[in-house]
Amino acid sequence: MGKDKLRKFAEIGTFDNVVELDAGKALKGQWAKTHFKNDNPIVVELACGKGEYTVNLAKLFPEKNFIGVDYKGNRIWRGAKTAIEEGISNVGFLRIQIETILEYFAENEVSEIWITFPDPQPQDSREKKRLTNPTFLGRYKFVLNDGGFMNLKTDNDGFYNYTLEQIEILGLPKHVETADLYHSDLVDEVLSIKTYYEKKYLAVDKNINYVKWSFDQI
Template structure:
């Protein structure tokens, strides 16, 4: 591991806005994020696989009346979003280091109001279908931690992942399903909120349309 990553890990380990293995509250916050971390009753928006946390922080800037949590397993990535939140003195942002497969260990039933899945690994190989963050097992997890009527969003550059997700949701007869294969040339672009991740800017510069869909949890 390079010195830069080690330095970032060391910084993240001391951050109050990051919860990770070894922390006193790690694994103890399920159903208690509002009371023990944010100390308010505001809605909670979760970004799964948040990477650098650019979307998490971007949404937190726009909606200070909500709480935002970005989850990712890689601490060096979380360092970026965590640093932005500290520099901007944002108290409505938190990051959680965990594998998405273990997300139910960290959130209580219906504790989350909304989920964003932004540019996840598309897992294009057939043998990796079950690892896609929109595979049925993950959708079932989201349905247990998101309140009834809460929205789950997907943004991706990958047509295969978009079409796979759309097919799965249609088979499940998902409520409130809306979608587009070209977000910024559609009447749904307001859902992007003007937030662009580093990768998204790159895709758009290359002429790759951004796909988007959302549905409501029953």
């Protein structure tokens, strides 16, 4: 690991808005009350990377709490530092492996989940790593409260189509879907938030896929 990455890993250990690994287990079921000191809804961004979506959603919706989840501390550092520098108090970051999410969030604790440009894991042998496979969807259903929404933005058409297939197989209600977000009439202040990777894809005219669904019918 390079010196800059090591520095960032060390620095996030001093950030009040970053919780790492086992330390987050004590907050299960208590994120709003204990970490944010309020009773506002919890919104989670999975595979948050540099945290652009987490931070910008927090700016748009000060009446909600936002948690970016990723394992790579050197990426989380950027979003966490921005939130500190700009005094954004309704945003936090959790450094864990996403497959362990049930150890950190209680049943019905989360009101909405975003998945933004995750690794699509295209090889058939890595389907179990895809963040919208049936196992992961079952975990999200557990932590989402009634009426909670799932959102996926991805440049990867194969991963998008795979996700649509899982939604269809499970008979889940889709609320919004498009294979070309920026050539649709769906773009608003939320969907126009762009991550580091999204900007790179748009620079080469790559279409961006988006789908919003829920678990209400399960």
